[in-house]
Amino acid sequence: MLSRRDFLKLAVKGAVLGNFYQLITPPLAEAVAAGEVKKLPVVMIETGTCTGDSISLDNIWTPTFSDILTNIVDWRYDWTMNQVQGDAAYRILQDTYEKLPSEYILIVQGSMIQRDDGHYNHVAYEDGRLITGIDLVRRIGLKAKYVVAIGSCATYGGPVAGYPNPTQATGVQNILPERRVINVSGCPAHPDWIMGTLLHLALYGEPELEKFGRPKLFYGETIHNRCPRRADYDQGIFATDIGQKECLFRVGCKGPVTYADCPIRRWNDRFNWPIGCNTPCIGCTEPGYPDLMSPFTVHLPDIPFPGGTKVNTDSIGLGVLGLTSVAITGHVVTSLAKGRLQKNLLRSSVKVQHRPAIKKVNTYHQYRLKKTKN
Amino acid sequence: MKHHVKLRKSVRKQLQKGNVEGTLIQSQPIWVRIFHWGFAFSLTLVILSGLQLHKPASFLALNFSKVLTIHLISCWFALGFLGIRIADALIRKDDSLIPKLQDLKHFPQLMAYYFFLRSSPPPGRKYNSGQLIIYTSWFVLFLVATLLGLASYWEGEHLIWVWRLVGGFQVIRWVKFIVSIYFLATIPVHIYLSITEDISRLQAMVTGYERKPTPNNR
Numbered sequence: 001m002l003s004r005r006d007f008l009k010l011a012v013k014g015a016v017l018g019n020f021y022q023l024i025t026p027p028l029a030e031a032v033a034a035g036e037v038k039k040l041p042v043v044m045i046e047t048g049t050c051t052g053d054s055i056s057l058d059n060i061w062t063p064t065f066s067d068i069l070t071n072i073v074d075w076r077y078d079w080t081m082n083q084v085q086g087d088a089a090y091r092i093l094q095d096t097y098e099k100l101p102s103e104y105i106l107i108v109q110g111s112m113i114q115r116d117d118g119h120y121n122h123v124a125y126e127d128g129r130l131i132t133g134i135d136l137v138r139r140i141g142l143k144a145k146y147v148v149a150i151g152s153c154a155t156y157g158g159p160v161a162g163y164p165n166p167t168q169a170t171g172v173q174n175i176l177p178e179r180r181v182i183n184v185s186g187c188p189a190h191p192d193w194i195m196g197t198l199l200h201l202a203l204y205g206e207p208e209l210e211k212f213g214r215p216k217l218f219y220g221e222t223i224h225n226r227c228p229r230r231a232d233y234d235q236g237i238f239a240t241d242i243g244q245k246e247c248l249f250r251v252g253c254k255g256p257v258t259y260a261d262c263p264i265r266r267w268n269d270r271f272n273w274p275i276g277c278n279t280p281c282i283g284c285t286e287p288g289y290p291d292l293m294s295p296f297t298v299h300l301p302d303i304p305f306p307g308g309t310k311v312n313t314d315s316i317g318l319g320v321l322g323l324t325s326v327a328i329t330g331h332v333v334t335s336l337a338k339g340r341l342q343k344n345l346l347r348s349s350v351k352v353q354h355r356p357a358i359k360k361v362n363t364y365h366q367y368r369l370k371k372t373k374n
Numbered sequence: 375m376k377h378h379v380k381l382r383k384s385v386r387k388q389l390q391k392g393n394v395e396g397t398l399i400q401s402q403p404i405w406v407r408i409f410h411w412g413f414a415f416s417l418t419l420v421i422l423s424g425l426q427l428h429k430p431a432s433f434l435a436l437n438f439s440k441v442l443t444i445h446l447i448s449c450w451f452a453l454g455f456l457g458i459r460i461a462d463a464l465i466r467k468d469d470s471l472i473p474k475l476q477d478l479k480h481f482p483q484l485m486a487y488y489f490f491l492r493s494s495p496p497p498g499r500k501y502n503s504g505q506l507i508i509y510t511s512w513f514v515l516f517l518v519a520t521l522l523g524l525a526s527y528w529e530g531e532h533l534i535w536v537w538r539l540v541g542g543f544q545v546i547r548w549v550k551f552i553v554s555i556y557f558l559a560t561i562p563v564h565i566y567l568s569i570t571e572d573i574s575r576l577q578a579m580v581t582g583y584e585r586k587p588t589p590n591n592r
């Protein structure tokens with residue numbers, strides 16, 4: 001079977017060559033067929049989400065998503081992929097929960113809606129009762145072998161938790177403090193990031209996680225550190241408008257603060273990625289996205305004030321500096337008018353009654369015999 | 375040579391004729407002066423290069439990796455100077471920069487003075503309550519910005535607790551930007567008051583000596 005080290009290499013090589021699954025699935029399918037690896041039971045719960053991560057997952061090209069579903073994982077419950085509906089589908093989730101505890105993987109897509117005990121987000125109907133997203137995720141999550149949150153919403157709240165966050169949405173980790181949630185962030189998460197993480201879980205267990213619980217394998221480095229326009233940045237050559245070929249820092253590129261491997265992996269089967277088509281990275285994989293990253297075309301986020309207005313940080317800076325200048329100027333004028341300035345300076349400096357003056361009286365020249373050799 | 379000495383004696387005599395009262399007292403030891411000017415210079419560089427990192431002025435067309443290098447190096451210098459001052463305070467057992475409740479009690483009166491509601495400032499120790507508040511805030515904010523700076527410098531390899539505490543890179547940047555604005559707003563006030571309140575204190579920061587009591591000549 002593939003060693004873990006080979007797997008990690010393939011994850012990078014596959015990103016560069018664009019054939020991650022082609023490289024990775026044959027040995028995996030063999031291992032599954034030979035019974036070395038068990039097909040991994042997977043259930044997915046969708047909470048406050050746009051289902052964008054499912055669409056992104058469909059974007060696996062060669063081999064297709066269906067190859068993976070039939071050969072490598074045991075994809076059990078997923079609203080977009082279910083072959084049955086209603087009670088029959090829900091029973092599969094219940095069966096997995098009851099019969100395979102500590103074996104199945106729970107994938108959560110979508111944010112946790114907390115307002116009013118989560119009743120703005122119902123995800124199931126059980127014994128005549130509506131089940132909220134938080135309840136189901138907690139119940140299924142506590143018995144899962146691994147809990148994987150995919151997409152910005154499930155990981156850190158994402159757009160659903162954006163200002164002013166009317167539903168008090170948050171990430172899965174916050175409502176499942178007992179478990180370590182593996183965060184596969186992104187808006188949406190890249191199919192390689194999701195599937196790569198699942199495959200790693202199936203083969204070698206939990207991957208190494210970084211500071212915000214994301215697999216280092218994919219989120220170990222900033223966009224900026226691998227960006228093809230980094231040379232522009234280092235030399236201070238900046239685009240002044242979106243659409244230009246230089247580094248996009250001045251038009252709000254969040255590459256320097258965003259951890260993901262987009263520059264080498266790219267999107268849509270490696271076709272392109274934002275900076276490749278001259279638009280800034282919007283930092284979709286980071287906690288606090290989108291509020292901390294917007295407006296997407298400026299450097300720092302606007303500051304919300306009570307009443308719903310938002311003010312640009314640069315204006316706040318300039319405003320504060322302006323106020324200081326006005327205050328100091330006002331103080332100078334008042335001090336002069338009241339005579340305080342004059343008084344202070346006179347009081348604290350030394351006044352000499354007879355200012356000593358020196359004048360040159362005479363010049364002396366000294367003469368000396370020159371030493372001559374013989 | 376003889377003439378020289380004579381000349382200087384006569385100058386001194388003339389000086390004594392002037393009614394200069396008080397004696398010169400050392401108020402700012404050499405390490406304090408080294409700290410003050412060194413820190414002021416390096417912090418200025420830190421802030422200017424930080425602002426350039428924040429929003430590159432394209433007319434300057436600076437080499438950006440050099441701007442970051444300047445930012446980092448001047449910050450190490452600023453930290454070094456701060457270290458000197460702390461060591462100096464410990465060795466001399468100098469508590470003049472540590473705000474005490476007694477000092478802060480005078481703060482309303484001091485404000486009254488600054489807003490022209492009083493004609494003279496309240497009595498104080500070496501530094502008045504306003505100065506103590508500003509210096510302490512600088513000390514704290516400088517350390518905060520340094521911690522955040524180190525966190526971003528190591529890009530999440532070290533100081534992971536700082537990342538979790540603040541919640542990400544954008545917040546780190548944002549806090550540092552606000553800290554810089556605070557410095558930029560308070561430093562001019564500091565300079566303004568030090569040139570207009572008591573010029574002999576400024577002289578002391580250069581020569582080390584201050585005339586005590588203040589000449590008070592009107």
Ligand code: HEM
Pocket residue numbers: 256257299300420421424425427428429445446449450515516517519520521522523524526527547548550551553554
């Ligand atoms: C008083 C101390 C400091 C101040 C006032 C300061 C100020 C700033 C400012 C205003 C920025 C631009 C932030 C932005 O993007 O808007 C910045 C960026 C930066 N600073 Fe500092 N800084 C300080 C100390 C440090 C230290 C000690 C380090 C590292 C050892 C450091 C490393 C950095 C780095 C790496 C950046 C670039 C971050 C980025 O990618 O935007 N700073 N600093």
Ligand code: SF4
Pocket residue numbers: 223224225227228229230231233246247248249253254255256275281
């Ligand atoms: S385009 Fe963005 S990620 Fe690339 S070098 Fe410029 S700032 Fe960094």
Ligand code: SF4
Pocket residue numbers: 186187223258259260262273274275281282283284285
């Ligand atoms: S380039 Fe930036 S915004 Fe785009 S997917 Fe990657 S991390 Fe997200």
